[in-house]
Every structure is written in structure tokens, then in C-alpha cells.
Amino acid sequence: xxxxxxxxxxxxxxxxxxxxxxxxxxxxxxxxxxxxxxxxxxxxxxxxxxxxxxxxxxxxxxxxxxxxxxxxxxxxxxxxxxxxxxxxxxxxxxxxxxxxxxx
Amino acid sequence: xxxxxxxxxxxxxxxxxxxxxxxxxxxxxxxxxxxxxxxxxxxxxxxxxxxxxxxxxxxxxxxxxxxxxxxxxxxxxxxxxxxxxxxxxxxxxxxxxxxxxxxxxxxxxxxxxxxxxxxxxxxxxxxxxxx
Numbered sequence: 186x187x188x189x190x191x192x193x194x195x196x197x198x199x200x201x202x203x204x205x206x207x208x209x210x211x212x213x214x215x216x217x218x219x220x221x222x223x224x225x226x227x228x229x230x231x232x233x234x235x236x237x238x239x240x241x242x243x244x245x246x247x248x249x250x251x252x253x254x255x256x257x258x259x260x261x262x263x264x265x266x267x268x269x270x271x272x273x274x275x276x277x278x279x280x281x282x283x284x285x286x287x288x
Numbered sequence: 289x290x291x292x293x294x295x296x297x298x299x300x301x302x303x304x305x306x307x308x309x310x311x312x313x314x315x316x317x318x319x320x321x322x323x324x325x326x327x328x329x330x331x332x333x334x335x336x337x338x339x340x341x342x343x344x345x346x347x348x349x350x351x352x353x354x355x356x357x358x359x360x361x362x363x364x365x366x367x368x369x370x371x372x373x374x375x376x377x378x379x380x381x382x383x384x385x386x387x388x389x390x391x392x393x394x395x396x397x398x399x400x401x402x403x404x405x406x407x408x409x410x411x412x413x414x415x416x417x418x419x
Contacts, residue, residue: 207392211362214389214401221394229361251403252359253388 188262191242197235199223204245204258211253212236293329294339296366297346297355298406301328304343307405311383314341346407355407362388364401364411373398373414 192198196219203218204210210218216232219225227235236256239245243262247254298304305328308314314330317340325347329340346355358365370376373391377400381387388409389401398414 207390211388211401213362213364214392217394217399218392221396233361250388251386252356253362253409254360255362255388 186238186241188242188244188265191238191244194235194238196225196227196232197239199225200232200235200239201244201258204256208257209248209250209255211255215256292339293342294366295342295344296404296406296408296410297344297351298404298408299346300406301326301343301345304328304404304406305330308341308343311380311385359407359409362401362409364409366408367411367413370412370414373400373412376400376412 192201199219200215203215203222206218212229212233215236216227216229219227219232236245236247240247244259245256246259247256249255296304305316305319308330309316313333315333315336316328317331317336318327318329320327325345328343330343331340332338346352355365377387377391380402386403387400388403389399391398391400396416396418398416399411401409401411404410
């Protein structure tokens, strides 16, 4: 599963938003936040499938705490986006303009 | 018809009675020996004549996978109302209670979820005053 497909879905982006808000959430907590804060009333089963997609893309990881399965956001795979399409800063832009002028 | 009792399945009735009275602060109402187990109920100090919570032995084989699946997904099957979730969270953490979910503002309610040490997750819920 590539990260582009994983974050192409609104519900999956909302899941990541909520995991950034608080790390280590159960499926129950995520579902409660999605319905109450985002109006996303998908079934627990549907959310569980979204979590599987995000986990396959490496964007979340899970850990057992006690007898509960909790979920964490993992941002590292998103670095690939910035590496592929580097964000030029204002400084970079002026620099390249200077170079253009020199030519 | 009235809803006078509701149940929570517990691994160990004696341990549960201690947790539900000494830690949570409910009051023992009935403790009637029934052979291997007992019919144990507790009530809220705030409503001693209100609904009784039956501490039901989790002996039936079907209870095991049922509760395991609920706990795995963090689902509290039982919920109690409180006036102040933050204050209860602070009090219970000081008593050594483990929270799966700290107080969380969900718009109309504030909730938190803790482990009752008897095989269940319990939700406490504070309804926010409507503006």
C-alpha cells in the first residue's frame, strides 16, 4: 500500500488528525472522535479496515497495552513526499532568480 | 416495569466488590451467598435507592471471548455518569486506576475510559451544559 492512496481518503486523513491530537488510541476512542468531531459515522468495522490500510502504508503502528490494542501515528513515511518534491523556501526562490539574472 | 438492576461481569466477585466499593466508592447493597457465587449488588452513594449494579460472575464460556473482543477494541460496555470527569480521573489515577482513554472532550460530553481490573473497561461520562 503506497502512502498516496492511504491519505487519499477523507476518513483516513481524519484518523491521522485524531492520532496526532492524541497518541495511543483504541478503536473505540477513534470512532467516538470521528463521529463527534468530524461527523464521520462509519461502522467500527469500516474504521478498522481504514486502520489496516494506514498500517499497511506504515502511517500508523499498533501496540498492545494491557489487553487493548492502541494506535499511534507514524509520520516517517511522509518524508518521501518532501524528498520527491522538495519545498522551495522564499530564500531558495530568490537565489534561483539571482542565478537567472546572472545568465 | 422499572430498570432496577444492571450487570457487569467480573472475573472475581470479591476482588470486584473491593474495587467497586473501596476504589470507585460505591456502597454494598446486597451480598447473598448462592453456592459457589453470590448475588452482590452495589449502589451509588449519591443515589442509594437508585439502580443497583450486579457484580455478576463471568463464569459462562461465552463471556470470555465476548469481553476479550470488547477490551481489545477499547469498548466500554458499561458507563457511569459523573459531574466532573477531570476530577474523577485525577482521583482514580491517584488510587492506581489505569485509564485507557484520558478525559476527552467530544463536544456534548466529556468521557474517559478505565480498566476495572475485573475484565472490563468502564466509561465515565460528563454531560456538558448546553449553551
